[in-house]
Amino acid sequence: MATRTLLCVPLVAKTVEEMLSDMAEAKAKGADLVEIRLDHLTAFNPQRDLDILLRDRSLPALVTYRPKWEGGEYEGDDEPRFEALRLAIQLGAEYVDIELKVAENFVNYISGQKPENFNLIVSSHNYQSTPSTEELGSLVARIQAVGADIVKIATTAVDIADVARMFQVIVHCQERQVPMIGLVMSERGVISRVLCPKFGGYLTFGTLDAGKTSAPGQPTISDLLNVYNIRQIGPDTKVFGIIGKPVGHSKGPILHNEAFKSIGFNAVYVPLLVDDLATFLSTYSSPDFAGFSCTIPHKEAAVVCCDEVDPIAKAIGAVNTIIKRPADGRLVGYNTDYVGAISAVEDGIRGSQLKDATVSPLAGKTFVVIGAGGAGKALAYGAKEKGAKVVIANRTYERAKELANLIGGHALTLAELENFHPEEGMILANTTSIGMQPRVNDTPLSKQALKSYALVFDAVYTPKVTRLLREAEESGAIVVSGLEMFIRQAMGQFEMFTGLIAPESLMRHIVSSL
Incomplete structure (x- = not known):
């Protein structure tokens, strides 16, 4: 068994030349091995191409020739596929991946002949769901029974809770000294790919870049190494994370x-x-x-x-x-939103001038909060605590009214906010996702309406400068980015x-x- 989880880069280029180039890049980026996806090659000649790909390979190779019926690109009969994989074994490939459905036939085809340093991966892919722990355990036993050196099961996460079952099975396999690759596809399954070393997965896949995935939900090898520090993850590593929907944009x-x-x-x-x-x-x-x-x-x-x-x-x-x-x-x-946002707004008002820190610059000011969700509640509560007169504006008036009643403020609809300017020098805080990528041209308030505000804060931080902040600055307001609250x-x-x-x-x- 591997002492640590291996990092494998799938090669999905259309030509042998591109694959060789990608293999060199994978090595430079820190991969342990590459998966050569023969089914992605447009004009595949087994004898010629495998010889080129394997003769001077810069990394160990896992050769896969995935058929359409198991999520791949190959549409022909099994025999030419088997022959290409048998040839890969002869030419020294360290691993070959064959699907459970035909594994017995393939083992018979190669007459059980396997070089000393070769490992046969037998795989099962489920593109619909993740079975129960019992069914996964039974699947492991079936894969072992056909002669697999390494068990590979890839399922799909309908819910992030599905991944926990895969972790259980990997841990059980590790306890029994059974090498296992257990991955859960889709964005809900990303943690299965990152936390492999914690639970004892044999290998995980990282792509060269976001456009070169071979299965849904694969992170890049750069992210695995440089964002998640995957080489430092082990059994004792504590797991923290950001719970959300969506969550992919989070920094x-x-x-x-x-x-x-x-x-x-x-x-x-x-x-x-x-x-x-x-x-x-x-x-x-x-x-x-x-x-x-x-x-x-x-x-x-x-x-x-x-x-x-x-x-x-x-x-x-x-x-x-x-x-x-x-x-x-x-x-x-x-x-922690409460302290983060309010202190950012206060410092924005104070600027570089040192003033009496015991009295908030929000005291007595009209503080308009757009949005009545979690962040809106934090800003409204914080502003009220600092002595501001709080106004809640929301698309749904009932929600605005509910929050306003809770903190002792005033409620408006977003449409009413357009013409709300009882005084100059007000403070505006957008706590909705309006203006967040990809809808960067959206804004919760017109440029004309921004003229009444001395400071505008936007909780959105992707992009760094939203349309709301840009137009507020053009209108002469101090602007505070959501990045400040985020930090x-x-x-x-x-x-x-x-x-x-x-x-x-x-x-x-x-x-x-x-």
């Missing part, structure tokens, strides 16, 4: 993993595409999953799902940080995750380079 993994690495903290921070928060938290209840950031749309559900909630988070009605208490495993909810709330989370002081200058440097 949290880049920020937290680099910060963990800088202080030598044995942890990894991963994206967690979660549909149902309660199901996720009950599934990943082991101490290994030690804490989470929580974003749209789960911040309010987290208040209910946590065993205990910090009084400020309870008052806001939204949790953005969940910590699993080591002593008893209870989930404790906090809100400050992330520092608060980091300190809760690790019990250590956040490396502020490093975190600011990372965010500024995103």
